[in-house]
Amino acid sequence: MKTQVGIIGGGPSGLLLSQLLHLQGIDNIVLERQSRDYVLGRIRAGVLEHGFAALMREAQCAERMDREGEIHDGFYIAHDGIKERVDLNGLTGGNSVVVYGQTEVTRDLYAARDKLGGIVIHNAEDVTPHDLESAQPYLTYRQGDELLRIDCDYVIGCDGFHGVSRKSIPNDKITEFERVYPFGWLGVLSRTKPVSPELIYATHERGFALCSLRSQVLSRYYIQVPLTDRIEAWSDEVFWAELKRRLPDSVAAELVTGDSIEKSIAPLRSFVAEPMRYGNLFLAGDAAHIVPPTGARGLNSAASDIYYLYHALVDHYRKRDDSGLDGYSQKALARVWKGQRFSWWMTTLLHRFPDSSAFERRLQATDLAYLFSSQKALASLAENYVGLPY
Numbered sequence: 001m002k003t004q005v006g007i008i009g010g011g012p013s014g015l016l017l018s019q020l021l022h023l024q025g026i027d028n029i030v031l032e033r034q035s036r037d038y039v040l041g042r043i044r045a046g047v048l049e050h051g052f053a054a055l056m057r058e059a060q061c062a063e064r065m066d067r068e069g070e071i072h073d074g075f076y077i078a079h080d081g082i083k084e085r086v087d088l089n090g091l092t093g094g095n096s097v098v099v100y101g102q103t104e105v106t107r108d109l110y111a112a113r114d115k116l117g118g119i120v121i122h123n124a125e126d127v128t129p130h131d132l133e134s135a136q137p138y139l140t141y142r143q144g145d146e147l148l149r150i151d152c153d154y155v156i157g158c159d160g161f162h163g164v165s166r167k168s169i170p171n172d173k174i175t176e177f178e179r180v181y182p183f184g185w186l187g188v189l190s191r192t193k194p195v196s197p198e199l200i201y202a203t204h205e206r207g208f209a210l211c212s213l214r215s216q217v218l219s220r221y222y223i224q225v226p227l228t229d230r231i232e233a234w235s236d237e238v239f240w241a242e243l244k245r246r247l248p249d250s251v252a253a254e255l256v257t258g259d260s261i262e263k264s265i266a267p268l269r270s271f272v273a274e275p276m277r278y279g280n281l282f283l284a285g286d287a288a289h290i291v292p293p294t295g296a297r298g299l300n301s302a303a304s305d306i307y308y309l310y311h312a313l314v315d316h317y318r319k320r321d322d323s324g325l326d327g328y329s330q331k332a333l334a335r336v337w338k339g340q341r342f343s344w345w346m347t348t349l350l351h352r353f354p355d356s357s358a359f360e361r362r363l364q365a366t367d368l369a370y371l372f373s374s375q376k377a378l379a380s381l382a383e384n385y386v387g388l389p390y
């Protein structure tokens with residue numbers, strides 16, 4: 001097979017880029033290791049910044065998001081038995097976020113790819129990029145006993161943190177920056193009315209907690225847990241009791257509990273690989289960077305990569321202008337690092353670190369006190385949360 005752009009990975013990054021390029025008449029093929037059902041079975045975060053929502057509209061995939069997604073003008077931070085609101089709208093001069101599950105985003109992107117007849121090859125095994133430093137890179141993959149080959153101009157690595165793209169860059173051509181946090185998030189999805197119409201990020205002596213939602217009948221809750229905890233040790237009952245302990249009494253009293261329909265523990269990690277280009281391979285999304293979920297930046301950081309790459313590829317094919325491709329890594333990384341800084345800061349502000357000193361705990365408390373005593377500090381939080389400009 002032959003195509004212009006070979007995309008590895010059919011998560012939100014790969015699908016969104018595929019759809020945007022297709023609409024501009026740029027040929028592409030997506031190779032996804034898993035089945036579609038598997039990809040759509042993954043539960044991920046659900047806060048979209050307006051830049052991401054705009055990109056979904058440009059990709060003609062926003063109809064359901066605009067209908068079913070909830071616009072959130074603010075969220076709460078709970079601490080010391082109270083909750084204080086961060087007025088995103090007021091603090092940013094009219095911006096907000098959309099609460100709409102990433103799983104639904106992915107579902108809508110698949111539907112859009114189907115509608116246009118986009119090529120997404122599932123169950124592609126052993127995907128391997130070749131000759132990335134040459135002008136004729138190609139991909140090989142296996143389907144059953146068959147070995148297939150796709151020749152392309154560019155390879156885009158949208159295959160997530162564990163993908164093959166980043167690993168195919170020689171060690172001396174890439175630098176990795178990483179922080180692994182000494183705790184994880186235990187997440188529960190339940191078909192219950194959310195305790196609050198807006199998200200509540202709670203910091204507590206016993207650890208962080210988050211009250212989020214997918215809709216007004218579907219709740220998503222998280223609590224910080226030690227990485228050594230096993231999911232079997234967390235019955236629904238024990239989970240709800242622990243969540244209540246970490247919330248202000250007034251919130252805990254309103255919490256509607258029910259059976260969990262999904263429960264899992266995820267580690268927290270900050271990670272960036274630089275540069276995001278090697279020859280004719282470009283990395284985007286989780287393949288190049290990971291954030292802890294505290295600032296809701298994961299998908300949104302992926303979206304700005306896609307935005308830059310999409311425009312760079314259009315300029316290449318339409319105007320023979322390669323400045324976008326040449327500047328991609330630097331431009332993308334500048335925004336990626338701001339997302340990293342913000343996610344790290346939110347994580348550090350709100351979690352209980354097992355080996356923190358008394359000095360560090362005082363600084364943490366002061367960071368929070370400063371935040372709610374300064375409109376400028378709150379405005380900085382809000383500006384980052386709704387998403388910095390592309």
Ligand code: APR
Pocket residue numbers: 008009010011012013014031032033034039044045102124127158159160161162163164165284285286287297298299300302
């Ligand atoms: N070959 C083909 N596909 C692969 C391979 C491989 N070797 N390795 C991984 N994949 C696929 C995965 O199965 C997955 O569907 O690549 C896809 C990567 O998707 P994501 O991990 O979702 O990454 P991305 O599309 O960049 O999405 C951005 O934002 O909220 C965050 O982490 C969250 O997934 C989210 C991300």
Ligand code: PHB
Pocket residue numbers: 044045046047199212213220293294295296297
């Ligand atoms: C979620 O709803 O899953 C969610 C929301 C906000 C976050 C992280 C996760 O910061």
